[in-house]
Amino acid sequence: MATNYAVEVEGLHKWFRIYPGPFQRIVEGLSLGRIKGHREFSALRDINFKLKPGSSIGLCGANGAGKSTLLKILAGTTSPSAGRYRINGKVSSLLELGAGFHSDFTGRANIMMNGIMMGASKEEMERLTPEIIDFAELGDYIDEPVRTYSSGMGLRLGFSVAMAVDPDVMLIDEVFAVGDMYFQKKCVDKIYELKKRNKTIAFCSHSLYDVRQLCDEALWLRDGDPAALGDSVSVTNEYTVWQRNHIDEEAEHLSESEAGAVSKRREELSNAPEVLDARVYHPQSGEERYEYQTGDDMEIRVWWRNPKPEQNPINLAVGFVYPDMTTVAGMLTHIDGFKLEGSEGCTSVHCSKLNLLSNQFLVAVILFDGEGTHQYQKYLIRENLSIRHGTKDVGMVLVDHHWNNRPEIALPTGSGARIREANVDGTQGHSSGEDGGW
Amino acid sequence: MSAHKQSEPGAQASSIDPSTSAGGEILDSGAHAVEGWVTAAPPRWMEIALHILMAPRLLVRHWDLIKTSVWRELQARFTGTVLGWAWPLLTPVLMFLIYYFIFTNLLSSKMPDLPPELDSVVGIYMFTGVLVWTAFAESITRGTNVIVENGNLIKKVAFPTEILPLNLVLVNLVTMAFGLAMFLLACLVLPIWPAQNPLDLCWVPLLLLLQAIFSYGVTLVLATMQVYLRDTMQVVAVAATVWMFITPIFWVPEFIPDMPETMLEFVRVNPMYHLLYSWRVVLMSETPDVIFNGDMQTSLGIFALWALGSFVFGYGFFLAARRRFADEI
Numbered sequence: 001m002a003t004n005y006a007v008e009v010e011g012l013h014k015w016f017r018i019y020p021g022p023f024q025r026i027v028e029g030l031s032l033g034r035i036k037g038h039r040e041f042s043a044l045r046d047i048n049f050k051l052k053p054g055s056s057i058g059l060c061g062a063n064g065a066g067k068s069t070l071l072k073i074l075a076g077t078t079s080p081s082a083g084r085y086r087i088n089g090k091v092s093s094l095l096e097l098g099a100g101f102h103s104d105f106t107g108r109a110n111i112m113m114n115g116i117m118m119g120a121s122k123e124e125m126e127r128l129t130p131e132i133i134d135f136a137e138l139g140d141y142i143d144e145p146v147r148t149y150s151s152g153m154g155l156r157l158g159f160s161v162a163m164a165v166d167p168d169v170m171l172i173d174e175v176f177a178v179g180d181m182y183f184q185k186k187c188v189d190k191i192y193e194l195k196k197r198n199k200t201i202a203f204c205s206h207s208l209y210d211v212r213q214l215c216d217e218a219l220w221l222r223d224g225d226p227a228a229l230g231d232s233v234s235v236t237n238e239y240t241v242w243q244r245n246h247i248d249e250e251a252e253h254l255s256e257s258e259a260g261a262v263s264k265r266r267e268e269l270s271n272a273p274e275v276l277d278a279r280v281y282h283p284q285s286g287e288e289r290y291e292y293q294t295g296d297d298m299e300i301r302v303w304w305r306n307p308k309p310e311q312n313p314i315n316l317a318v319g320f321v322y323p324d325m326t327t328v329a330g331m332l333t334h335i336d337g338f339k340l341e342g343s344e345g346c347t348s349v350h351c352s353k354l355n356l357l358s359n360q361f362l363v364a365v366i367l368f369d370g371e372g373t374h375q376y377q378k379y380l381i382r383e384n385l386s387i388r389h390g391t392k393d394v395g396m397v398l399v400d401h402h403w404n405n406r407p408e409i410a411l412p413t414g415s416g417a418r419i420r421e422a423n424v425d426g427t428q429g430h431s432s433g434e435d436g437g438w
Numbered sequence: 439m440s441a442h443k444q445s446e447p448g449a450q451a452s453s454i455d456p457s458t459s460a461g462g463e464i465l466d467s468g469a470h471a472v473e474g475w476v477t478a479a480p481p482r483w484m485e486i487a488l489h490i491l492m493a494p495r496l497l498v499r500h501w502d503l504i505k506t507s508v509w510r511e512l513q514a515r516f517t518g519t520v521l522g523w524a525w526p527l528l529t530p531v532l533m534f535l536i537y538y539f540i541f542t543n544l545l546s547s548k549m550p551d552l553p554p555e556l557d558s559v560v561g562i563y564m565f566t567g568v569l570v571w572t573a574f575a576e577s578i579t580r581g582t583n584v585i586v587e588n589g590n591l592i593k594k595v596a597f598p599t600e601i602l603p604l605n606l607v608l609v610n611l612v613t614m615a616f617g618l619a620m621f622l623l624a625c626l627v628l629p630i631w632p633a634q635n636p637l638d639l640c641w642v643p644l645l646l647l648l649q650a651i652f653s654y655g656v657t658l659v660l661a662t663m664q665v666y667l668r669d670t671m672q673v674v675a676v677a678a679t680v681w682m683f684i685t686p687i688f689w690v691p692e693f694i695p696d697m698p699e700t701m702l703e704f705v706r707v708n709p710m711y712h713l714l715y716s717w718r719v720v721l722m723s724e725t726p727d728v729i730f731n732g733d734m735q736t737s738l739g740i741f742a743l744w745a746l747g748s749f750v751f752g753y754g755f756f757l758a759a760r761r762r763f764a765d766e767i
Contacts, residue, residue: 076596078764084477099594117597122502
């Protein structure tokens with residue numbers, strides 16, 4: 001079965017049988033299916049996609065759109081109702097945190113149990129356990145029963161085990177939500193590492209940001225139908241647009257009592273400020289450009305709309321973000337004391353003499369409320385910013401600097417363990433480090 | 439598009455080696471596979487038959503999982519108790535003492551025409567019966583719910599689900615083996631019963647194996663039924679009690695006065711009769727002769743057929759139904 005794909009899904013359908021009660025089930029069973037006692041609920045319809053090794057797909061869509069069902073089918077815990085799929089290589093899935101954890105046993109015992117359940121051998125798990133414990137960072141808790149763990153700790157343990165069995169194809173349902181930021185970052189790093197090692201990832205998340213970040217491709221599921229499939233940025237943008245417009249559609253087939261709530265929400269939504277577009281321009285030539293040298297000037301233009309500026313003043317933030325989600329720099333109007341005026345318009349931020357060093361950057365635009373506490377919208381600029389530098393500087397940013405030789409300055413008292421006996425004249429006064437340059 | 443840090447050369451490969459076992463997973467996952475494709479078609483008869491034939495291979499491949507789960511289950515039973523691991527040893531001893539003293543001394547229910555050193559025969563007879571029956575009954579009653587009980591696990595983790603009822607059967611056999619060991623030891627050092635013939639003891643592994651296969655087959659059927667029909671568990675609880683009384687555990691068919699031959703034949707349809715008879719031949723050193731007038735090998739043969747039949751049917755039934763477990767629980 002030589003194939004170039006890690007995952008192939010062809011015309012996959014899934015429907016569930018719903019029985020009104022146990023009696024209908026018996027009748028159907030005894031009649032060998034001639035009397036139908038169930039109705040069918042269709043959860044997935046005609047899903048097709050192919051993934052090359054090393055690529056990743058993000059599944060997005062509302063609750064109940066079939067994201068988890070699709071992952072479960074691929075994981076092999078439930079079977080398709082029509083169509084077929086094929087996975088080349090070893091599959092590991094993280095469909096639920098701590099599934100298979102026994103709460104009375106210690107973290108250590110659960111690592112062993114869980115790993116073996118995922119198909120690793122005992123020897124393999126014995127070898128991997130120190131690494132898993134190391135990655136999970138549970139400290140002394142590793143020898144405590146799992147029932148004493150917080151949900152975040154459970155996530156850490158579950159994620160660590162799932163990653164350690166070294167799958168070729170990794171299926172991850174929305175599980176990051178509970179972890180703290182630090183561990184989320186660690187998970188994301190780990191997923192990048194997997195990608196670099198040519199592993200394939202299918203990932204389901206409500207966070208479109210994560211989908212854009214982690215996935216090359218995205219599949220948007222709408223009530224079981226594949227609404228869009230393509231590169232992750234355009235699919236997630238399409239989804240966001242639909243989410244905004246969908247509210248009208250929703251109102252049509254709702255009862256009157258619900259319609260009230262919907263129209264209120266629609267009003268809220270139509271009054272909600274939004275970013276219409278954002279692009280990066282080269283100020284000297286005035287053309288849209290995404291490749292710059294360190295030291296160049298750059299201008300980011302943001303088109304926005306705010307129907308009720310008096311009631312909801314807004315603020316903008318523009319940030320440069322590494323692909324691993326580290327924010328490198330952020331510029332915020334409310335910090336700078338800049339006011340956005342009018343109910344619609346374009347605001348630009350001019351960055352002179354860029355001091356970012358070579359890397360790919362995502363440019364994120366965030367729309368805040370007047371206080372800068374609530375985020376209305378997070379908008380990612382379609383294209384990534386690519387910055388190069390010709391010098392041999394290292395690190396993330398170029399710091400404006402120059403070097404001096406200063407032989408006349410003495411060592412401050414109390415610095416270091418080994419103080420030289422010479423040239424202490426007692427006139428140093430208070431240490432300059434203490435009065436806080438910051 | 440590539441949105442990833444390209445600047446770092448190569449992956450910081452962790453020390454995890456790529457795993458070796460890639461193939462064969464499809465077979466275990468219960469899905470029907472042609473050239474690696476998992477389709478919606480239900481498993482065909484041939485595939486189920488093949489799967490049943492391959493059961494020993496499955497056992498070997500998942501031995502670590504089985505071993506660890508059985509160990510975990512045993513641990514869960516005894517850790518946290520004050521006496522801990524003394525319990526599996528203590529339980530059969532207490533049970534034995536109860537049967538020995540109540541039936542030998544208090545009720546002085548003695549069998550007719552027996553020499554005084556065999557006074558304890560009724561106590562021993564009941565003890566062996568209860569020991570074997572308990573292991574079987576626990577397996578089928580608790581096993582009925584084992585798939586439903588582990589529903590969340592089955593939905594979320596892909597693993598061979600047939601391991602779940604197997605674990606339960608094995609846990610009960612291990613507990614029973616503790617009892618057997620204590621009993622054999624007691625017979626060896628205490629003058630309660632003539633020590634067993636070492637040659638007879640050679641049957642023990644075979645008896646355990648057949649009992650395991652039979653219990654497993656029955657449990658698989660019941661556990662599968664329970665998924666689709668939750669009344670199964672209630673029915674099993676009642677049926678197990680009825681089964682217990684029609685099986686010669688507390689009574690000796692040979693000693694029931696005026697038992698018609700047809701009735702006796704009915705008793706012998708029961709596979710558990712044959713299992714108990716075989717166990718007792720070994721454990722009671724074929725003493726007294728009045729009880730052991732049958733042929734052990736015949737009984738064992740009949741039970742072996744039952745075991746094989748129940749396993750093939752049970753496993754086949756389970757495999758045919760399994761693909762919809764996750765949707766039903």
